[in-house]
Amino acid sequence: MAGRAVRQERADATRGAILAAAERLFAERGVYAVSNRQVSEAAGQGNNAAVGYHFGTKADLVRAIARQHAEQVERLRLRMLGEVGDSTDVRDWVAALVRPVLEHLAELPSPTWYARFCAQVMTDPALHEIMTDESLASPALRRTVEGFNRCLPELPIEVHIERGAMARHLILHMCAERERALAENTATPRSSWHDAATGLIDGIVGLWLAPVTR
Amino acid sequence: MAGRAVRQERADATRGAILAAAERLFAERGVYAVSNRQVSEAAGQGNNAAVGYHFGTKADLVRAIARQHAEQVERLRLRMLGEVGDSTDVRDWVAALVRPVLEHLAELPSPTWYARFCAQVMTDPALHEIMTDESLASPALRRTVEGFNRCLPELPIEVHIERGAMARHLILHMCAERERALAENTATPRSSWHDAATGLIDGIVGLWLAPVTR
DNA sequence: TTTTAAATCAGTCGCTTGACTTAAGTATGG
DNA sequence: CCATACTTAAGTCAAGCGACTGATTTAAAA
Numbered sequence: 001m002a003g004r005a006v007r008q009e010r011a012d013a014t015r016g017a018i019l020a021a022a023e024r025l026f027a028e029r030g031v032y033a034v035s036n037r038q039v040s041e042a043a044g045q046g047n048n049a050a051v052g053y054h055f056g057t058k059a060d061l062v063r064a065i066a067r068q069h070a071e072q073v074e075r076l077r078l079r080m081l082g083e084v085g086d087s088t089d090v091r092d093w094v095a096a097l098v099r100p101v102l103e104h105l106a107e108l109p110s111p112t113w114y115a116r117f118c119a120q121v122m123t124d125p126a127l128h129e130i131m132t133d134e135s136l137a138s139p140a141l142r143r144t145v146e147g148f149n150r151c152l153p154e155l156p157i158e159v160h161i162e163r164g165a166m167a168r169h170l171i172l173h174m175c176a177e178r179e180r181a182l183a184e185n186t187a188t189p190r191s192s193w194h195d196a197a198t199g200l201i202d203g204i205v206g207l208w209l210a211p212v213t214r
Numbered sequence: 215m216a217g218r219a220v221r222q223e224r225a226d227a228t229r230g231a232i233l234a235a236a237e238r239l240f241a242e243r244g245v246y247a248v249s250n251r252q253v254s255e256a257a258g259q260g261n262n263a264a265v266g267y268h269f270g271t272k273a274d275l276v277r278a279i280a281r282q283h284a285e286q287v288e289r290l291r292l293r294m295l296g297e298v299g300d301s302t303d304v305r306d307w308v309a310a311l312v313r314p315v316l317e318h319l320a321e322l323p324s325p326t327w328y329a330r331f332c333a334q335v336m337t338d339p340a341l342h343e344i345m346t347d348e349s350l351a352s353p354a355l356r357r358t359v360e361g362f363n364r365c366l367p368e369l370p371i372e373v374h375i376e377r378g379a380m381a382r383h384l385i386l387h388m389c390a391e392r393e394r395a396l397a398e399n400t401a402t403p404r405s406s407w408h409d410a411a412t413g414l415i416d417g418i419v420g421l422w423l424a425p426v427t428r
Numbered sequence: 429t430t431t432t433a434a435a436t437c438a439g440t441c442g443c444t445t446g447a448c449t450t451a452a453g454t455a456t457g458g
Numbered sequence: 459c460c461a462t463a464c465t466t467a468a469g470t471c472a473a474g475c476g477a478c479t480g481a482t483t484t485a486a487a488a
Contacts, residue, residue: 173387204421208420213416
């Protein structure tokens with residue numbers, strides 16, 4: 001009964017070590033530039049096949065890392081969704097999109113690698129899909145997007161899609177850039193993740209409300 | 215005299231083949247996931263050391279690719295700069311920032327790999343610097359940024375830096391995404407690079423003119 | 429206690445890597 | 459017409475790769 005838990009605990013510790021090591025190495029060097037051997041070693045495993053044993057393919061490992069974080073972000077976004085309620089202010093909904101992600105990064109022990117990891121994963125066509133799958137599986141995200149669409153002024157469909165992509169890129173790469181700067185101890189325009197989120201929200205709202213050239 | 219040119223021509227053809235092959239492979243798989251051997255083979259070279267012979271390190275090869283394109287973009291931007299003149303409309307200057315890049319992509323034979331190549335390069339801290347060096351070496355870009363700053367409403371310095379970064383990310387990754395979609399024959403929100411540029415300019419202008427939360 | 433199975437370790441396999449060396453081919457300049 | 463210098467080809471080398479195998483440890487179940 002409680003016995004099984006002990007063995008599980010040991011395995012979970014190893015799994016966790018592999019996840020953490022992989023996230024860091026993938027973020028710094030790129031997913032396909034890092035071998036499973038290097039991940040195993042960085043996780044303190046004598047066995048060079050530890051990754052294969054616990055996760056299978058490299059894509060499975062990437063999915064596991066993504067899911068771990070997605071769960072945390074989901075938790076934060078649900079809370080935020082409660083605060084937003086049924087607001088009709090575009091800014092509130094953009095905040096519900098942005099803030100949970102940056103709050104999550106702020107909560108993580110420093111230095112963080114998650115944003116850079118995401119940026120690396122999103123550049124690969126195959127892995128890209130894994131990432132979007134894990135994100136779109138989130139009910140809170142879906143509800144946020146719906147609420148956002150309700151109070152957004154009417155836009156041509158192609159502009160709507162286009163600006164959605166712009167907002168995604170903005171969140172992803174501004175986070176990755178800030179994270180990199182923090183890791184390398186170089187200057188950042190904002191002194192906290194919270195302030196960075198505010199600036200990001202300002203920009204994204206401006207982007208969505210910009211007039212459309214026809 | 216004319217003799218030397220023939221040998222040079224042969225070498226230039228090989229160099230060109232290597233540049234083209236490297237750009238494609240780097241864009242698709244990432245710079246460090248592709249070996250010099252693979253580049254040499256893809257360029258039709260029997261010699262597995264052809265890359266080393268013609269370019270030296272992988273960073274030198276990346277720089278050569280970046281420079282090649284930067285020259286074309288420079289040419290287009292200079293022309294655009296003439297049209298903009300001394301306009302005081304923010305939009306004109308954003309257009310001078312954006313249009314040359316997308317015009318260059320439109321001029322290249324399809325499919326293109328340059329935008330994805332840039333996106334890959336920018337994710338690596340070491341290569342990142344090579345790319346920015348090649349870009350900032352452009353006088354036309356510098357003049358454009360200056361002209362832009364002259365007609366932009368006053369912003370806190372940190373917001374200015376922040377939004378500059380946002381605009382950069384937007385241009386880079388929207389181009390890469392569109393390029394990927396074209397290569398994979400999936401849907402794109404806009405039917406031409408020119409229209410994509412218009413949408414991008416709309417968004418970036420909105421971003422810069424957005425009110426600042428204090 | 430003994431048995432069982434999960435988890436880890438240790439090592440092998442064929443293959444590819446970057447760095448390097450050597451040889452062959454070729455237009456030029458003497 | 460030949461020697462030179464530049465370019466390409468071909469192959470070697472240790473190191474590292476993923477995939478795989480069998481042995482060992484360890485806690486659970488019998």
